[in-house]
Amino acid sequence: MFARSTTIMGDPTTLDSGIAYVRDEVMPALMAMDGAVGLSLLCDRESGQCIATSSWATEDAMRASDLNLRPMRERAGELMQGTPQVEEWDALVMHRDHHSGPGACCRATWMRFDHGTMESGLDLYRYVILPALEELDGFCSASLLVNRELGRACSTTTFDSVEAMEASRERSWAIREQGVRESGVDVLDVAEYELAVAHLHLPELV
Known part of the structure; x- marks a missing residue:
């Protein structure tokens, strides 16, 4: 995908x-x-x-x-x-606990991989970070998009509500820091958004 x-x-x-x-x-x-x-x-x-x-x-x-x-x-x-600024990605991970509803919000994290550590970083996301995100209250889904040529990635976590997203900040920070330490990934930016249109329809990709 x-x-x-x-x-x-x-x-x-x-x-x-x-x-x-x-x-x-x-x-x-x-x-x-x-x-x-x-x-x-x-x-x-x-x-x-x-x-x-x-x-x-x-x-x-x-x-x-x-x-x-x-x-x-x-x-x-x-x-x-x-x-408009355009980027193209491989969609490598998509996991849904349930579909989002009205009021859903997202936290997006942009990262840079060292090319030598990309595969180990992807495994860490799939098998360590994603299960930890799934335990957060109000978790709907998480995805990981990767541009292998540029060594860039974007992880997006969707929550049922802005309250759930805000309540998850401290724990999400700890999960993110664990990933940075263990994989050598550089976090470029983190931002939070309203999910205004929710029809990405990626299949389960883990």
Whole structure:
């Protein structure tokens, strides 16, 4: 499975228009394309940052979709008054305890792997970090996207509510620190988001 993320740092006052555009226009068009699996949208209402992630059955399908999706990305950037930044990923891990509902939130962690430790880092995520995340109250799901060429990864954990996400911060920090110590991974950034569109539809990948 493969994924493409589009990040826009926009004007917070434009977020509702951007969310509506992605939900009502981009998602139906995307889901009509060959190989499309789903779409999610994360939003930070304070900063104006939005991250739309599409999932694809094959790398060829993801690449073939770009020509048709490019004008939609540009339109989303115009609506939200920001410049779209695009990254492509291998979707290596997806685990759901249950599907998210209204009010769900996400914590995203961006990491950099040393190429020599990437495989051991991925094993640590699957067999140590993921089981620990699953024990957090309000846990819905967790995913791991990896760009092997750049040595980058993004882990996203979804919670039932903002209260559950906030209550998990201390324990999540400890889990993250354990992973950093044992795998040599550099944590680049951590951010929390509203889950505005929840249709990524990746299958179970562990």
